[in-house]
Amino acid sequence: MSFAPSQFASNSTIQWSRGERPGGPVLLDFSLGWGKGFVFDWYKGMRFTSVAKIQLRKEYEEPFRHEFILIHLQRGGLCRLDRRGDPNVPTHTLRSEGSEAHDTIHEVARLDEINATSECLVELRPNGTIDLSFILSICFSIRSDPKTQRYNLQRFNCYFFSWTIASIVARHSVSWDTPAQLAESGLLNSALKQKAIEPIAKKITKMAMKSVSEVFMCSLQPRVRQVLRKHRSPTGFIPIRALNVILSTWMKRYMRPRMEPVMRNVIESAMMTTMESTVESLLDSRSSVMRAALSHTLWFDSVRDTLKRTARVALRDAIWALMMKTLKSTNEVDVPVQQHYEPVKVSDSPNLEGRSDFPSDMPTTDQTRKWKVGGILDKILVTGATAITDNSYDTAICSAWGMSDELVGDAQTHEEWVAGWDKLWGSVLQHARNEGQAVIRDVMQTEPPDAGRDEIWKIIWEELGVGFELSGPTVRDCMWDSFEYTTRTIVDTISDAVFSVLQENPQHSFQAALNLSNARKGKGVPRWGEVNHTELQGWIKQRIQKHGDKISRLGLGSASAVQTDIREAMGRVWVHLSKSGKDETQEK
Incomplete structure (x- = not known):
């Protein structure tokens, strides 16, 4: 990497690339598409193209120490690949848009000069399992990306070019698979x-x-508070803020401990029946979903995020179904209450005919229900409040959830959820009013006449619509938050389980070695250490990190931004290559 053109980046390089001087560097120009142009004519003129080993080398010359790729072909041929900036406008390399990248490849006759001026940092040995055309396809993918096709000193320089080729050759040698027995093991x-x-x-x-608390508090409209005070109900006198604290505390101590076990049992049952087949299909590494997700990922430390994105899409419908089954099942479950319902005969109940304050459209039953009367809510609010609370386990609390299946089926985004909310919430309002009136009817039938109680409930029903309108946005967002939390929790759990047992399997014969010594200017003997693909990736990530830190020290950009841009760009090149399906074993 340098500001000024070197010997190979002079104007003569361009002349050679046009064929005016045989044996010189060939410009990696893919403007005509894959398989066309001078570079492919050059490739077809090569006697041997099977790759024996690939070296990532670094020149000794300071200050930037240019890096390049040296390819050893079987039967002794050598090819060198370089990236440099436009020699005619060297200062453009500092700009964000960079300059035209001069990527070249050419045959090398002897190693003497290369060994004297550079050191080998990495050596990859595919042992003839890939062809030189695969290296060209990597360069083609680099040149196909709008950002990486240009030379930028901070990001897409000779380092990036060499790291990308080495990383992709190594990544190509392995596959990431899930054990076939994962789903069967019960893990x-x-x-x-x-x-x-x-x-x-x-x-x-x-x-x-x-949600219940919000509906209740929003339903305490001025008319309701006024009638409560009229009949000496404590709720009519307690300040709203204090009442909210009291209600919240009561919910935590009284309702949540009774609701959570039921919800937990229902979720466990529903999860096994609604998601089992979908999860098994996702876990099959032979399936198109998993195979594509894993094969298009370059960095192993990005696999977990890839799995999460893939699982979120693949499991979305199954999770919606899980939520619907859970909430509908909860509606049908009898949640324990402190005093069970006691059926009484209709003949034992007061005669309600002719009472003008009793809604004419209330549901009728052959046998009325005896609800608990006299609880704390009855004392601080109005007789019948405790009964409605107990009934809310089966209806009011979960009515919105249980009714939302039609809406949820079409709502894949928060915007779609909001758009369909008013219709759903209107249905819930009607459902809650009908159920609540039915409960109060039971109370009226089995308790002594109470004009104050009846007047309070009359006003509550009249103002219920206002309370629902005010509380709707909060309930809407609570429901969406629950859906999203469920999705995120299941996706994270499955992704982490898959990632923990992911196996890296070799695709073909491949070896890699790192130069562990710190030789300078040819002094000292290289000390080599064999590494696997994961260790090689770790080494390249360290190089990217050091480069970003150096750019930051020079005041040329943010270290983290440079590091992220380089890693993401290398990932895009791999995705482009893996999707293009170029045959690495292609021969002329």
Whole structure:
């Protein structure tokens, strides 16, 4: 990497690349597309193209110590690949848009000068399993990216060029697979039980309690508070802020402990029935979803994020189905209450005919229900409040959730969820009003007449719509938050379980070695250490980090931004290459 053109980056290089001087550097120009142009004419003129080993070399000349790739072909041929900036406008390399990159390849007759002026940092030995055309395809992918096709001193320089070629050759030699027995071993089910079911149950219950509290507080409109004060109900006199604290405390102590076990059991049952086949399909590394996700990922430390993105898309519908089954099942479960319902005969109930304050459209039953009366809510609010609270386990708390299946099926984004909310919430309002009136009817039938109680409930029903309108946005966001939390928890659990057992398998014969010595200007003997693919990636990441730090010290940019841009760009090159399907064993 340098500001000024070197011997190989002079104007004569361009002349050679046009064929005016045989044997000189050939410009890696793919403007005509793959398989066309001078570089492919040059390739077809090569006698041997099977690759024996690839070296990433670094020149001794300071200050930037240019890096390049040296390819040893079987039967003794040598090829060198370089990246340099435009020699005619060297200062442009400092600009964000950079300059035209002069990427070249040419045959090398002897190693003497190269060994005298550079050291080998990495040696990769594919042992004839790849062809020189595969190296050209990497260069083609680099030149196909709008950013990496240009030379930039801070990012897409000779270092980037050499690191990318070495990384992709190494990555090409391995595959990442999940063990076939993962789904059968019970590991995944165990992980879901330990890490997903409990937190999801707590989250959904917490959001449900918050929703109920919000509806209740928003329903305490001035008319309701006024009639409560009229009939000496403590709730009519307690300040709203204090009442909110009291209600929140009561919810945590009374309702949540009873709701969470039910929710947990229902989720565990629903999870096994709604997600099993989808998860098994996702875990199959032979499936197109998993294979594509893993094969298109360059960096191993990015695999977990790749798995999460893939799982989120693949499991989305299954998670929606899980939520619907959970919430509908919760509606149908009998949640324990302190006093069970006691059926009483209709003939034992007061005659309600002719009462004008009793809604004419209330549901009727052959046998009325005896609800608990006289609890703390009855004392501080109005008789019947405790009964409605107990009933809310089966209806009010989960009515919105249980009714949302039609909306959820079409709502894949928060915007779509918001757009369909008003219709859903209107249905919930009607459902809650009908259920609540039915409960109060039971109370009226089995308790002594109470004009104050009846007037309070009459005003509550009249103002319920206002309370629902005000509380709707909070409930809407609580529900969406629960869906998103469930999705995130399941996706993270599955992704982590898969990542923990991911196996790196060799695709073909391949060896790699790092120069562990610190020789300078040819002094000292290189000390080589064999490394696997993961260790090689770690070494390249360290090089990227050091480069970013150096750029930062020179005041040429942010270290983290440079490091991220280089890593992401290398990843894009790998994705382009893996999707293009160039045959690395192609021969002329």
